[in-house]
Amino acid sequence: xxxxxxxxxxxxxxxxxxxxxxxxxxxxxxxxxxxxxxxxxxxxxxxxxxxxxxxxxxxxxxxxxxxxxxxxxxxxxxxxxxxxxxxxxxxxxxxxxxxxxxxxxxxxxxxxxxxxxxxxxxxxxxxxxxxxxxxxxxxxxxxxxxxxxxxxxxxxxxxxxxxxxxxxxxxxxxxxxxxxxxxxxxxxxxxxxxxxxxxxxxxxxxxxxxxxxxxxxxxxxxxxxxxxxxxxxxxxxxxxxxxxxxxxxxxxxxxxxxxxxxxxxxxxxxxxxxxxxxxxxxxxxxxxxxxxxxxxxxxxxxxxxxxxxxxxxxxxxxxxxxxxxxxxxxxxxxxxxxxxxxxxxxxxxxxxxxxxxxxxxxxxxxxxxxxxxxxxxxxxxxxxxxxxxxxxxxxxxxxxxxxxxxxxxxxxxxxxxxxxx
Amino acid sequence: xxxxxxxxxxxxxxxxxxxxxxxxxxxxxxxxxxxxxxxxxxxxxxxxxxxxxxxxxxxxxxxxxxxxxxxxxxxxxxxxxxxxxxxxxxxxxxxxxxxxxxxxxxxxxxxxxxxxxxxxxxxxxxxxxxxxxxxxxxxxxxxxxxxxxxxxxxxxxxxxxxxxxxxxxxxxxxxxxxxxxxxxxxxxxxxxxxxxxxxxxxxxxxxxxxxxxxxxxxxxxxxxxxxxxxxxxxxxxxxxxxxxxxxxxxxxxxxxxxxxxxxxxxxxxxxxxxxxxxxxxxxxxxxxxxxxxxxxxxxxxxxxxxxxxxxxxxxxxxxxxxxxxxxxxxxxxxxxxxxxxxxxxxxxxxxxxxxxxxxxxxxxxxxxxxxxxxxxxxxxxxxxxxxxxxxxxxxxxxxxxxxxxxxxxxxxxxxxxxxxx
Numbered sequence: 001x002x003x004x005x006x007x008x009x010x011x012x013x014x015x016x017x018x019x020x021x022x023x024x025x026x027x028x029x030x031x032x033x034x035x036x037x038x039x040x041x042x043x044x045x046x047x048x049x050x051x052x053x054x055x056x057x058x059x060x061x062x063x064x065x066x067x068x069x070x071x072x073x074x075x076x077x078x079x080x081x082x083x084x085x086x087x088x089x090x091x092x093x094x095x096x097x098x099x100x101x102x103x104x105x106x107x108x109x110x111x112x113x114x115x116x117x118x119x120x121x122x123x124x125x126x127x128x129x130x131x132x133x134x135x136x137x138x139x140x141x142x143x144x145x146x147x148x149x150x151x152x153x154x155x156x157x158x159x160x161x162x163x164x165x166x167x168x169x170x171x172x173x174x175x176x177x178x179x180x181x182x183x184x185x186x187x188x189x190x191x192x193x194x195x196x197x198x199x200x201x202x203x204x205x206x207x208x209x210x211x212x213x214x215x216x217x218x219x220x221x222x223x224x225x226x227x228x229x230x231x232x233x234x235x236x237x238x239x240x241x242x243x244x245x246x247x248x249x250x251x252x253x254x255x256x257x258x259x260x261x262x263x264x265x266x267x268x269x270x271x272x273x274x275x276x277x278x279x280x281x282x283x284x285x286x287x288x289x290x291x292x293x294x295x296x297x298x299x300x301x302x303x304x305x306x307x308x309x310x311x312x313x314x315x316x317x318x319x320x321x322x323x324x325x326x327x328x329x330x331x332x333x334x335x336x337x338x339x340x341x342x343x344x345x346x347x348x349x350x351x352x353x354x355x356x357x358x359x360x361x362x363x364x365x366x367x368x369x370x371x372x373x374x375x376x377x378x379x380x381x382x383x384x385x386x387x388x389x390x391x392x393x394x395x396x397x398x399x400x401x402x403x404x405x406x407x408x409x410x411x412x413x414x415x416x417x418x419x420x421x
Numbered sequence: 422x423x424x425x426x427x428x429x430x431x432x433x434x435x436x437x438x439x440x441x442x443x444x445x446x447x448x449x450x451x452x453x454x455x456x457x458x459x460x461x462x463x464x465x466x467x468x469x470x471x472x473x474x475x476x477x478x479x480x481x482x483x484x485x486x487x488x489x490x491x492x493x494x495x496x497x498x499x500x501x502x503x504x505x506x507x508x509x510x511x512x513x514x515x516x517x518x519x520x521x522x523x524x525x526x527x528x529x530x531x532x533x534x535x536x537x538x539x540x541x542x543x544x545x546x547x548x549x550x551x552x553x554x555x556x557x558x559x560x561x562x563x564x565x566x567x568x569x570x571x572x573x574x575x576x577x578x579x580x581x582x583x584x585x586x587x588x589x590x591x592x593x594x595x596x597x598x599x600x601x602x603x604x605x606x607x608x609x610x611x612x613x614x615x616x617x618x619x620x621x622x623x624x625x626x627x628x629x630x631x632x633x634x635x636x637x638x639x640x641x642x643x644x645x646x647x648x649x650x651x652x653x654x655x656x657x658x659x660x661x662x663x664x665x666x667x668x669x670x671x672x673x674x675x676x677x678x679x680x681x682x683x684x685x686x687x688x689x690x691x692x693x694x695x696x697x698x699x700x701x702x703x704x705x706x707x708x709x710x711x712x713x714x715x716x717x718x719x720x721x722x723x724x725x726x727x728x729x730x731x732x733x734x735x736x737x738x739x740x741x742x743x744x745x746x747x748x749x750x751x752x753x754x755x756x757x758x759x760x761x762x763x764x765x766x767x768x769x770x771x772x773x774x775x776x777x778x779x780x781x782x783x784x785x786x787x788x789x790x791x792x793x794x795x796x797x798x799x800x801x802x803x804x805x806x807x808x809x810x811x812x813x814x815x816x817x818x819x820x821x822x823x824x825x826x827x828x829x830x831x832x833x834x835x836x837x838x839x840x841x842x
Binding site: 109223 | 456457460472475476477482483508510511512513514526528529530531532543544570571572578579583586587588589590591592594595597599615616617618621622625626627628629630631632633634636637638639640641643644657682683685686687727728729730733757758759800801802804805830831
């Protein structure tokens with residue numbers, strides 16, 4: 001009996017769906033790029049330093065380079081007077097030898113003169129012409145960055161799988177890794193299906209609706225470091241859907257929205273099943289339940305709901321982990337979350353995971369979680385108004401008002417609501 | 422007495438520094454862009470819907486549209502048989518009137534026929550030719566999305582200051598806001614200063630180091646939704662620094678790195694003071710203490726440390742909030758954080774905020790916080806190896822091993838470490 005005939009009598013558990021995805025999806029290949037383009041990319045190999053950083057012993061403070069032994073035990077009442085025998089500024093290497101009772105004026109970052117083993121900060125000194133009074137002791141090595149202290153030549157500084165951030169870009173530059181091997185950005189084809197769809201720019205006739213999923217999913221793929229490619233809208237016809245599915249090998253992933261439920265026009269899972277392999281259809285989550293997943297010519301194919309909020313939540317739950325795996329992240333990356341107190345109860349059905357969109361309100365140091373009211377899974381407002389979501393697990397019937405819950409965040413930073421809602 | 426002579430005897434508290442920045446920095450202007458380009462941008466005006474969403478009453482499920490009153494009280498043992506008088510698919514509007522004892526086969530998203538007020542899911546029906554048995558009751562309105570249920574025409578759907586995410590892009594498309602007024606991206610000039618600096622591509626002579634700050638800060642500005650412009654490296658000469666400062670009016674913000682401490686070549690704060698207004702120099706944070714801030718011709722100018730890790734931390738602490746304010750976010754956005762147990766102690770000096778870079782290790786459901794060892798503020802590894810940081814407040818001397826601390830996260834998602842460190 002086909003899924004369409006029997007409806008969704010069985011739903012795959014989210015955990016099992018992710019396990020299926022994990023076992024099917026392959027890591028993408030790598031490419032060489034410039035360190036300047038590397039922010040946000042995922043390393044495909046360990047990065048080893050080609051140089052020592054810093055490349056020489058240098059002053060970590062502005063002040064005076066000296067022998068630490070000369071100033072042991074000094075203080076403001078018992079300063080030690082040293083003779084200034086020269087000065088070293090950044091960018092120049094000078095051949096000065098510091099002897100006992102001597103000091104060299106030095107700038108932060110300048111190479112240490114030989115003989116000196118520490119720097120006293122300028123604040124802890126009083127200078128008088130060619131003499132300087134040292135008011136504070138230092139230990140050998142104090143305020144000195146020694147050669148290779150940050151990184152030794154040949155040392156692994158970042159490992160394969162690491163996502164390069166701003167500091168990583170600097171690390172590549174600093175260690176002279178001017179080119180770096182990173183995972184390719186997965187190319188993700190996005191096809192909205194449905195006879196009722198019109199582009200946002202077009203006039204709607206009765207019964208027609210605006211196609212929004214290809215735009216929301218494009219943005220979501222961007223945020224997951226993929227390269228989205230919007231395809232032409234596809235009518236609910238087998239032949240058209242087949243032609244779109246056959247384009248899958250041009251991409252690293254293909255996402256359909258719409259046509260994934262159990263109605264007459266819900267043909268996407270059937271097409272995947274006929275031409276490729278359908279691995280699940282229907283997940284025990286809400287919204288996003290009708291989602292399907294399969295493989296066509298070794299390319300992962302997702303079939304998401306046509307309702308925009310359901311499509312985006314399903315993206316978050318099953319497509320994003322797949323994009324992580326493709327980019328070589330063995331562990332699904334975790335969403336940051338905050339603990340918050342529910343300001344109203346949440347009801348959920350046993351046996352499925354409810355993804356309850358939730359607004360956060362900060363009061364002093366604690367958060368209140370305000371579940372956004374939902375009347376239909378079409379409702380994008382439930383996401384634009386929410387800061388994150390509460391997952392109600394399969395074995396729970398919900399949470400009561402006043403209970404503490406974990407709110408997983410959609411965005412990197414929380415916009416704090418001042419007013420109550 | 423100039424700062425250079427007296428060293429940093431006084432440091433501005435971080436909170437006061439942010440207050441100064443907040444009082445000086447002005448919001449940037451706005452521009453109109455396409456909804457397709459709007460992801461990640463900040464709204465400059467309230468967005469009102471130009472249409473009702475959905476534009477008509479429609480089925481929220483595949484099944485049969487009917488009068489709810491016809492099937493009150495039915496169940497699997499006492500089904501109700503209705504006559505199928507037609508079918509409606511998505512994308513078409515049909516002139517069918519559903520009477521008592523009648524049903525219309527309907528697809529998710531298709532317009533409701535007149536007379537019907539609910540939809541019974543296909544799973545709860547058994548069809549036999551032109552008759553259908555209904556196995557489950559529905560309430561009036563059940564499985565129907567009524568016109569304007571998501572959004573009514575004229576309703577404000579997103580407010581000024583809201584950061585548009587993937588759902589927001591869809592909301593703009595859905596409400597026919599094809600153009601939207603957003604805050605401009607602040608143009609941020611970035612100038613690395615220092616006689617000792619060479620580009621990553623160049624060979625180093627003794628005493629020279631690689632210039633990395635313009636690359637790390639470029640990436641950091643990108644992540645804060647600004648538009649970075651890398652300027653030529655500036656030698657530690659008043660005339661060169663003056664010329665660079667005079668370029669500030671080409672940008673919405675200018676950032677110098679290097680030359681901000683109290684050494685001989687630390688000329689940036691002095692130049693800002695001479696030609697514009699220097700508002701603070703020296704903040705009670707570590708790293709990042711030597712940072713300065715001022716205004717030149719109404720443009721905010723930051724002077725950050727030359728040491729790359731210190732520059733990036735100072736960016737996080739004072740420049741990013743300024744970029745938020747420029748983009749019209751009245752509240753500084755908050756970093757997501759996790760609570761974690763320290764696996765070793767942290768020492769800090771009273772009177773300053775210590776920003777301790779910290780790795781997170783997940784063990785089952787809890788996190789261990791592993792402070793990264795620091796030997797100098799130059800060390801980018803302290804950031805590439807860290808997931809976030811612990812702030813040790815001014816009035817604290819640190820935390821002990823085993824204490825619970827809040828780790829604020831650098832990145833949106835946490836990369837979980839499997840092994841212990």
